[in-house]
Amino acid sequence: MGIGEIILISLAKILLVISLLFLTVAYLTYFERKVSAWAQNRIGPNRVGFKGLLQPFADVLKLLLKEDIVPEKADRIVHLLAPMISLFVAFSTFAVIPFGPEVHLFGYDIPLVVADVNMGILFVLALTSLAVYGLTLAGWSSGSKYSLLGGIRSSAQMISYEISMGFSIGGVLLLSESLRPIAIVESQSGWMWNAIVQPIGFITFLVSAFAETNRLPFDLPEAEPELVGGFHTEYSSMKFAGFFLSEYANMIIAAALIVTLYLGGWQIPYIDLLGLPSGLVALLQIGAFVFKLVAVLFFFLWVRWSLPRFRYDQLMNLGWKVMFPLSLINIIWVALLIMIFGL
Amino acid sequence: MEKKSVKRRKKDLTFMERIYIPEIIKGLSLTFKNMIRPKFTFEYPEEKFIPSGAYRGRPVLVEETNGDERCVACGLCSRVCPALAIEVQAAETEREKERYPEKFEINMLRCIFCGFCEDVCPEEAIVMSKDYELTFSNREEAIYGKDKLLVPVNQLQDRIDFLREYK
Numbered sequence: 001m002g003i004g005e006i007i008l009i010s011l012a013k014i015l016l017v018i019s020l021l022f023l024t025v026a027y028l029t030y031f032e033r034k035v036s037a038w039a040q041n042r043i044g045p046n047r048v049g050f051k052g053l054l055q056p057f058a059d060v061l062k063l064l065l066k067e068d069i070v071p072e073k074a075d076r077i078v079h080l081l082a083p084m085i086s087l088f089v090a091f092s093t094f095a096v097i098p099f100g101p102e103v104h105l106f107g108y109d110i111p112l113v114v115a116d117v118n119m120g121i122l123f124v125l126a127l128t129s130l131a132v133y134g135l136t137l138a139g140w141s142s143g144s145k146y147s148l149l150g151g152i153r154s155s156a157q158m159i160s161y162e163i164s165m166g167f168s169i170g171g172v173l174l175l176s177e178s179l180r181p182i183a184i185v186e187s188q189s190g191w192m193w194n195a196i197v198q199p200i201g202f203i204t205f206l207v208s209a210f211a212e213t214n215r216l217p218f219d220l221p222e223a224e225p226e227l228v229g230g231f232h233t234e235y236s237s238m239k240f241a242g243f244f245l246s247e248y249a250n251m252i253i254a255a256a257l258i259v260t261l262y263l264g265g266w267q268i269p270y271i272d273l274l275g276l277p278s279g280l281v282a283l284l285q286i287g288a289f290v291f292k293l294v295a296v297l298f299f300f301l302w303v304r305w306s307l308p309r310f311r312y313d314q315l316m317n318l319g320w321k322v323m324f325p326l327s328l329i330n331i332i333w334v335a336l337l338i339m340i341f342g343l
Numbered sequence: 344m345e346k347k348s349v350k351r352r353k354k355d356l357t358f359m360e361r362i363y364i365p366e367i368i369k370g371l372s373l374t375f376k377n378m379i380r381p382k383f384t385f386e387y388p389e390e391k392f393i394p395s396g397a398y399r400g401r402p403v404l405v406e407e408t409n410g411d412e413r414c415v416a417c418g419l420c421s422r423v424c425p426a427l428a429i430e431v432q433a434a435e436t437e438r439e440k441e442r443y444p445e446k447f448e449i450n451m452l453r454c455i456f457c458g459f460c461e462d463v464c465p466e467e468a469i470v471m472s473k474d475y476e477l478t479f480s481n482r483e484e485a486i487y488g489k490d491k492l493l494v495p496v497n498q499l500q501d502r503i504d505f506l507r508e509y510k
Contacts, residue, residue: 035378038377038378038382039374039377039378040377041377041380041382041383042382042384043382043384043386046386302371302374302375303371305374306367306370306371306373306374307367307370
């Protein structure tokens with residue numbers, strides 16, 4: 001493939017992924033309100049457009065037209081920078097997530113990733129570490145003590161759970177022997193999804209994903225009764241929209257990571273036994289990825305309305321004294337499996 | 344003695360109870376069951392709540408099938424009203440009842456929907472209907488005259504049955 005074709009295909013993929021991601025983030029907010037309403041025996045938004053489907057656009061319009069208030073003691077530049085960092089990290093991470101197998105279109109072999117780097121998972125880990133900056137700077141630059149406390153707690157929480165997340169990923173990497181996301185997905189062939197082979201790692205990664213995205217039951221940094229709004233108290237209109245969208249985009253990233261690393265990515269077990277044409281198989285596998293993503297996102301939303309919130313010391317206790325040893329035990333478990341079964 | 348042995352402390356929890364996974368699963372299944380149940384939300388204004396006969400809505404004058412009001416303008420409802428919302432002006436008529444209200448006004452801004460006027464009326468001429476949706480644009484519009492207060496008797500049958508059975 002010539003350089004022009006590579007650029008063109010990459011641009012097409014980027015456009016597709018970014019537009020779908022924006023749409024998914026917007027509709028995730030709608031979906032969250034609907035699911036939370038159902039869990040509370042009521043119907044969610046159903047007035048704006050058919051069954052309330054235009055609600056995200058109404059929300060965005062409202063946030064656009066609001067007055068942008070910056071507190072007097074705030075550091076204006078950093079105050080402006082923090083939601084940008086959050087948004088940047090949230091959307092760039094999606095560049096390395098594969099959402100389908102290789103397709104053969106117009107004579108080209110196109111892998112369905114925006115950037116097929118062979119250290120994809122390392123890129124993701126690096127970006128999630130950058131995400132801490134967004135929250136910390138937000139909390140600090142607001143010039144209010146509640147925001148500062150919220151920002152500090154949130155950054156401490158994210159840093160603590162990154163460790164168990166990294167070690168859980170280490171367990172996956174032992175089996176797949178590669179940091180490339182497509183290779184990780186392909187190593188989970190048949191029924192040997194990583195969720196079944198390393199259940200402890202799955203649970204620690206799941207819990208760490210909840211903690212990384214500041215999602216209940218770990219959302220003390222933005223809990224309203226405790227800290228008013230935490231790090232995003234002093235933000236209004238589009239900057240708040242930036243944090244709001246980046247939280248949901250982070251959720252989608254975490255769900256996509258869980259699907260890629262532990263639930264077999266786009267694979268449907270034993271689909272090649274059916275002998276379908278390869279175009280249809282590719283479509284079905286993309287559909288399988290989307291289905292698994294939606295299922296994990298539903299689980300995120302479901303847990304939010306079912307579990308009580310962790311107190312901050314319980315949260316740190318869990319992160320350091322329970323999740324970290326468990327993820328180490330997981331690595332030992334995987335190493336034992338490799339030794340015994342010679343995988 | 345006291346039931347101190349019933350309270351279990353943290354070290355008395357079994358291992359499965361300690362990791363809280365059964366509790367989490369119980370919580371999740373409860374929420375999920377609620378998600379599937381049908382909802383009770385009334386989608387107002389397409390679906391409105393129709394109250395039972397015992398409901399005290401706004402007071403209305405009963406209009407017989409031939410178009411006359413039952414009221415004889417005795418003035419008891421006006422006297423008993425705690426909020427002084429009713430104003431009655433009597434006049435003579437050729438019909439059998441000999442008295443009729445020439446002017447009957449209820450100021451809905453003063454009415455407190457207590458139902459005393461309905462209790463005291465000797466002719467069962469004023470009853471509390473099921474109507475609860477009242478809107479006005481200015482204070483003059485809130486003074487309901489006979490035109491807004493007269494309601495045919497067949498629409499008020501629920502309330503009349505309730506009154507006859509319980510009061």
